[in-house]
Amino acid sequence: MQLIILGAPGAGKGTLAKNIQQYKKLTHISTGDLFRKHIKQQTDLGKLAVRYIDQGLLVPDEITDDLIEHELEIIRSDFVLDGFPRNISQAEELDRIMKKFDIKLTACVHLDIDPDIVIERLVNRRSCLDCGAPYNLIMAPPKVEDVCDKCGGKLVKRADDNEDTINHRFETYRQETEPLVNYYQDKGLLIEVNCDRGILTELDNLWQDLLVRE
Numbered sequence: 372m373q374l375i376i377l378g379a380p381g382a383g384k385g386t387l388a389k390n391i392q393q394y395k396k397l398t399h400i401s402t403g404d405l406f407r408k409h410i411k412q413q414t415d416l417g418k419l420a421v422r423y424i425d426q427g428l429l430v431p432d433e434i435t436d437d438l439i440e441h442e443l444e445i446i447r448s449d450f451v452l453d454g455f456p457r458n459i460s461q462a463e464e465l466d467r468i469m470k471k472f473d474i475k476l477t478a479c480v481h482l483d484i485d486p487d488i489v490i491e492r493l494v495n496r497r498s499c500l501d502c503g504a505p506y507n508l509i510m511a512p513p514k515v516e517d518v519c520d521k522c523g524g525k526l527v528k529r530a531d532d533n534e535d536t537i538n539h540r541f542e543t544y545r546q547e548t549e550p551l552v553n554y555y556q557d558k559g560l561l562i563e564v565n566c567d568r569g570i571l572t573e574l575d576n577l578w579q580d581l582l583v584r585e
C-alpha cells in the first residue's frame with residue numbers, strides 16, 4: 372500500500388503517519404524529518420534547507436524531488452509519504468518517479484482542519500529530540516513535564532513552530548498545497564478526514580476506508 376498524507380501544518384500528518392506505520396507496517400517518509408536530520412548533521416543540504424524552513428517557505432522543488440526519488444529508489448513500495456508532495460509540480464514529479472519504479476498510489480488522505488484550531492495546536496506542539504514522538508501540551512501532554520513517555524528523551528518545540536513562521540507556513544499551504552486536494556480528487560484517490568477533534572478520534576473510520584482500497 373502506498374499512501375500520501377496531505378494537510379495543513381499541525382493538522383496531524385505526523386501523528387497519523389506514525390499510526391499508519393504501526394497498523395499497516397508501512398515505511399514512514401517525512402520530508403520535514405529528512406530535512407531536520409540534515410540540518411542537525413549540518414550537511415550541505417541541511418545548510419541550504421534551513422534558510423527556507425526558518426522562513427516558513429518551501430525548499431525548492433528540485434532539491435526536494437531528488438531527496439524523495441532517492442528514498443523511493445531504496446524503499447520501492449509499502450510507504451506513507453508525509454509532507455510530500457506539497458505543490459502540483461511535486462505531485463507530477465511523484466507520478467513520474469512512481470511510474471519509473473512501477474508503483475501505484477493507493478490513496479491520498481486529506482486532513483481537513485479549522486485554521487483557528489491549528490494555530491493553537493502548533494503553539495502547544497512538542498516532540499522528542501531522540502525518538503521524534505509527538506506531544507501536545509493540552510491534548511496529549513507527557514506524564515512528566517518536558518520528558519518523553521516512551522524513551523525518556525527531552526521534549527522540544529520545533530524551531531519553526533513560532534507564530535510568525537506558522538502564519539507563513541499556513542499561507543504557503545493555502546496557495547501551493549491545497550490545490551492538490553482537487554488533483555487527487557480528480558484521480559479518484561482522495562480520502563477526506565475532518566481533524567477538528569483530533570486525528571486519533573478518526574482512525575477507525577479511516578482504517579475502514581483504506582481496507583476497501585487495499
Ligand code: AMP
Binds near residue numbers: 404406430453454540
Ligand atoms: P513539515 O515537518 O512537514 O511541517 O516540514 C517542515 C518544513 O520543511 C516545511 O515548512 C518546509 O519548509 C520544508 N518541507 C517539508 N516538506 C517539503 C516539501 N515537500 N517541499 C518543500 N519543502 C518542504
